[in-house]
Amino acid sequence: MTASDAERLARVALGRLTEPGRATLLGAVADRGAVAVLDHLRADPLVAPQVADVDPERELEDAARSGLRFVVPGDDEWPDPLEDLVGAAPVQGRGGIPLGLWVRGPFRLDGLSGSLAVVGSRSATTYGDDVARGLASQVAESGRPVVSGAAFGIDQAAHLGAIAVDRPTIAVLACGADRVYPQAHQQLIDHIARTGAVVSETVPGGAPMRVRFLARNRLIAALSEGTVVVEAALRSGALNTANWAGRLNRHLMGVPGPVGSAASAGVHQLIRTGAATLVTSGEEVLEMLGAAGEHVLDVPRGKDRPRDGLTERQRLVLDAVPLARGATSASISRVIGLGVDATHAALLELEVRGMVEVDEDGWRLAALAHD
Amino acid sequence: MTASDAERLARVALGRLTEPGRATLLGAVADRGAVAVLDHLRADPLVAPQVADVDPERELEDAARSGLRFVVPGDDEWPDPLEDLVGAAPVQGRGGIPLGLWVRGPFRLDGLSGSLAVVGSRSATTYGDDVARGLASQVAESGRPVVSGAAFGIDQAAHLGAIAVDRPTIAVLACGADRVYPQAHQQLIDHIARTGAVVSETVPGGAPMRVRFLARNRLIAALSEGTVVVEAALRSGALNTANWAGRLNRHLMGVPGPVGSAASAGVHQLIRTGAATLVTSGEEVLEMLGAAGEHVLDVPRGKDRPRDGLTERQRLVLDAVPLARGATSASISRVIGLGVDATHAALLELEVRGMVEVDEDGWRLAALAHD
Numbered sequence: 002m003t004a005s006d007a008e009r010l011a012r013v014a015l016g017r018l019t020e021p022g023r024a025t026l027l028g029a030v031a032d033r034g035a036v037a038v039l040d041h042l043r044a045d046p047l048v049a050p051q052v053a054d055v056d057p058e059r060e061l062e063d064a065a066r067s068g069l070r071f072v073v074p075g076d077d078e079w080p081d082p083l084e085d086l087v088g089a090a091p092v093q094g095r096g097g098i099p100l101g102l103w104v105r106g107p108f109r110l111d112g113l114s115g116s117l118a119v120v121g122s123r124s125a126t127t128y129g130d131d132v133a134r135g136l137a138s139q140v141a142e143s144g145r146p147v148v149s150g151a152a153f154g155i156d157q158a159a160h161l162g163a164i165a166v167d168r169p170t171i172a173v174l175a176c177g178a179d180r181v182y183p184q185a186h187q188q189l190i191d192h193i194a195r196t197g198a199v200v201s202e203t204v205p206g207g208a209p210m211r212v213r214f215l216a217r218n219r220l221i222a223a224l225s226e227g228t229v230v231v232e233a234a235l236r237s238g239a240l241n242t243a244n245w246a247g248r249l250n251r252h253l254m255g256v257p258g259p260v261g262s263a264a265s266a267g268v269h270q271l272i273r274t275g276a277a278t279l280v281t282s283g284e285e286v287l288e289m290l291g292a293a294g295e296h297v298l299d300v301p302r303g304k305d306r307p308r309d310g311l312t313e314r315q316r317l318v319l320d321a322v323p324l325a326r327g328a329t330s331a332s333i334s335r336v337i338g339l340g341v342d343a344t345h346a347a348l349l350e351l352e353v354r355g356m357v358e359v360d361e362d363g364w365r366l367a368a369l370a371h372d
Numbered sequence: 373m374t375a376s377d378a379e380r381l382a383r384v385a386l387g388r389l390t391e392p393g394r395a396t397l398l399g400a401v402a403d404r405g406a407v408a409v410l411d412h413l414r415a416d417p418l419v420a421p422q423v424a425d426v427d428p429e430r431e432l433e434d435a436a437r438s439g440l441r442f443v444v445p446g447d448d449e450w451p452d453p454l455e456d457l458v459g460a461a462p463v464q465g466r467g468g469i470p471l472g473l474w475v476r477g478p479f480r481l482d483g484l485s486g487s488l489a490v491v492g493s494r495s496a497t498t499y500g501d502d503v504a505r506g507l508a509s510q511v512a513e514s515g516r517p518v519v520s521g522a523a524f525g526i527d528q529a530a531h532l533g534a535i536a537v538d539r540p541t542i543a544v545l546a547c548g549a550d551r552v553y554p555q556a557h558q559q560l561i562d563h564i565a566r567t568g569a570v571v572s573e574t575v576p577g578g579a580p581m582r583v584r585f586l587a588r589n590r591l592i593a594a595l596s597e598g599t600v601v602v603e604a605a606l607r608s609g610a611l612n613t614a615n616w617a618g619r620l621n622r623h624l625m626g627v628p629g630p631v632g633s634a635a636s637a638g639v640h641q642l643i644r645t646g647a648a649t650l651v652t653s654g655e656e657v658l659e660m661l662g663a664a665g666e667h668v669l670d671v672p673r674g675k676d677r678p679r680d681g682l683t684e685r686q687r688l689v690l691d692a693v694p695l696a697r698g699a700t701s702a703s704i705s706r707v708i709g710l711g712v713d714a715t716h717a718a719l720l721e722l723e724v725r726g727m728v729e730v731d732e733d734g735w736r737l738a739a740l741a742h743d
Contacts, residue, residue: 176696182695208699209694210691210692210693211693211695257636257640257650258628258631259628269628272628272643272650273656285644320581323580323581324553
């Protein structure tokens with residue numbers, strides 16, 4: 002199924018006439034359809050000349066020559082999770098379901114359900130880079146696409162983590178999907194366009210601007226089932242994405258770091274205030290994303306200890322053996338209220354296991370049995 | 373006010389006859405008083421000889437010679453928060469209000485309200501040690517006593533943090549308060565006994581045993597208004613203290629660390645499951661402990677940025693200036709829907725502030741304005 006040609010062309014035209022993510026315009030389009038909104042603009046003598054200047058059919062042809070397709074609501078490929086944007090209050094005037102998404106790459110956007118956004122600081126530490134990359138690899142290997150913004154730092158690490166395990170990754174850009182920002186990521190973004198998808202709400206050729214980053218961040222959050230923030234300083238842009246994830250009822254997760262690291266301060270605040278759940282591994286991320294029964298983690302346990310193999314009675318006795326000075330079987334027996342013979346037998350069993358030692362001062366714990 | 377002599381002596385005797393923290397015995401004492409429970413034991417022919425062997429008056433005299441006092445419920449010095457133990461279910465049979473506390477040192481236990489327990493791994497990393505020490509210093513300087521267990525690692529760092537700012541710290545031991553464990557902490561524990569307090573529920577001369585550590589942990593949690601866990605592996609004993617803090621409705625806090633650090637895995641689990649609140653500094657700990665209005669933190673903010681001094685209009689314009697390629701005033705004006713003259717004026721103001729640059733390609737953001 003596809004949207005009507007008229008609706009698609011009207012969306013192309015509106016995209017050329019307005020900035021990405023203008024909540025009021027997008028609200029009107031969601032209510033009345035793009036054709037009606039465009040007709041309304043055409044009827045306004047102040048705007049009509051601009052509307053007349055736009056040639057959406059040529060826009061689409063040009064885009065196709067650049068390897069871009071324009072996916073709109075109603076298309077089979079349209080990612081349904083974006084519909085949640087209709088209910089979310091705008092931030093700085095940005096919000097709403099995009100008119101459409103310009104896409105470059107073989108990955109179909111209707112395959113984004115279950116995806117994970119990995120976002121964070123552009124000035125990440127090597128710690129943050131390592132964690133983001135490892136986490137993205139694990140999640141990508143489980144079959145969930147990894148979404149990020151192709152920026153320096155955590156974004157780059159996230160994409161590279163997915164690429165390292167030969168899984169598609171999706172870069173959502175603030176500039177046009179035919180452009181590259183930052184320039185240093187030309188190779189990375191081209192690789193993503195060959196193997197995954199480069200996606201943007203901004204018209205082809207559009208430049209990266211601050212407002213477009215704000216609009217873009219809502220898409221990263223909305224396209225994904227969950228968002229993990231790996232390193233974000235207190236006023237990092239990644240917190241804007243995190244905010245959208247929370248407001249869209251997506252899973253919001255944060256990776257902690259050393260408390261002295263400014264790069265983790267924003268994440269710590271998200272966790273501390275309860276906005277984000279602390280995660281330390283790809284497994285924990287998958288557990289949060291997973292449907293009931295799927296990826297459910299065992300509660301992590303320490304290494305099995307020698308204690309684990311003991312009988313109740315042996316443990317009872319072991320717990321009463323002093324750490325430092327020795328004690329007689331009789332005194333241990335008194336402490337636990339067990340007969341002297343039974344206590345002595347258990348001590349001998351524990352000695353065989355190397356867990357207690359005995360000398361002229363009496364019984365004491367062997368080094369092995371300490372925590 | 374002090375407890376009756378008979379009650380105090382009965383508590384000394386019961387302490388000699390039973391292990392610390394036996395929930396059933398302590399429950400009976402809380403209900404009926406120590407004198408009645410001791411009379412009951414005396415009436416049991418199997419136990420009567422042991423009861424007859426105990427000489428509580430001599431115990432108290434001997435203890436006084438070792439510099440120990442025995443503080444019991446009803447004494448002015450008795451720390452009331454321990455009463456909360458009466459409502460908490462036992463763990464492995466341990467629980468209940470202690471018969472009394474043996475104390476060595478000038479610090480009065482009724483001064484413990486508002487205190488903070490700092491606990492954690494014995495095999496701490498230097499990161500954990502540094503954080504524990506810094507946190508303990510800050511909290512101690514605010515006038516809140518720091519409580520810990522005098523063990524290696526985090527416990528030691530916590531005590532040293534308080535000592536470094538010349539504030540009293542309280543060591544709660546599993547062995548008798550006249551003894552030292554671990555032996556390597558002889559100097560530390562003696563220093564605490566001169567300046568703060570060394571406290572134990574175990575009778576004088578009693579050896580450190582595993583069950584006594586479990587009983588001791590409940591006291592660390594119960595004596596303190598909050599507990600911070602700084603580094604704990606997945607099966608660290610510190611998690612036992614944390615568990616008690618949670619069950620006693622004390623503030624439970626955890627310090628995060630690098631996700632690859634096994635020493636932080638137990639803390640991460642506490643935070644992740646919502647049992648503990650993430651804290652990164654002494655200020656945040658004080659904020660949690662503080663009464664309303666006291667120690668209330670400002671939400672941490674990043675460094676002030678040049679943006680903060682701008683007018684609404686200047687920000688509106690700034691947000692539409694491209695990061696990379698230049699844009700004309702006219703195109704920026706279109707993007708934001710502001711008149712060309714007003715846009716141009718704002719651009720010039722921003723240029724004066726060094727936030728935008730202009731050349732033959734048009735306006736672009738100056739490096740300064742990037743996040």
